Amino acid sequence: MKTFFSGLRKVETAMAVISMSAFTVVAFLQVTFRVFLHNPLGWSEELCKFLFIWCTFIGAILVSADNAHFCVDFFVTKCSPFVQKILKYLSFVLVALFSVILIYFGIKLMLSNINRISPAMGIPMYYIYTIFPINGILVILHLIESIWKDAKSAGTEV
Numbered sequence: 001m002k003t004f005f006s007g008l009r010k011v012e013t014a015m016a017v018i019s020m021s022a023f024t025v026v027a028f029l030q031v032t033f034r035v036f037l038h039n040p041l042g043w044s045e046e047l048c049k050f051l052f053i054w055c056t057f058i059g060a061i062l063v064s065a066d067n068a069h070f071c072v073d074f075f076v077t078k079c080s081p082f083v084q085k086i087l088k089y090l091s092f093v094l095v096a097l098f099s100v101i102l103i104y105f106g107i108k109l110m111l112s113n114i115n116r117i118s119p120a121m122g123i124p125m126y127y128i129y130t131i132f133p134i135n136g137i138l139v140i141l142h143l144i145e146s147i148w149k150d151a152k153s154a155g156t157e158v
């Protein structure tokens with residue numbers, strides 16, 4: 001199970017690096033062509049928007065894999081360890097619930113846009129919207145990983 005999640009994290013990291021690198025290159029080309037060559041690229045703004053969306057959602061997956069989302073834990077740290085554990089699992093449940101909602105409505109969004117084509121690039125919008133259910137599924141997988149690691153470490157504590 002550990003090798004599965006380490007491999008998954010490598011794939012997610014590679015996807016984030018590729019999408020952010022492509023975003024940077026396309027944005028640079030867009031500015032160069034518009035400002036210096038006075039001949040803007042018609043497709044570059046649309047591609048930047050799509051790459052930014054994908055990069056953001058992949059980044060959210062990576063952050064959830066490390067349980068590193070922004071949180072204010074001032075009150076949680078003041079609670080007893082038992083209440084802290086309850087709040088930790090409550091947060092897992094809420095993130096899982098949000099992910100299930102993201103999967104459900106992401107699939108609905110994909111299916112409702114199956115015939116829609118992006119204006120500048122001619123890409124089916126279905127492909128762009130696949131990141132929503134992908135994000136939900138991968139966040140749930142990382143929640144399972146976190147629960148598994150937590151249960152494994154609780155089993156070794158004696």
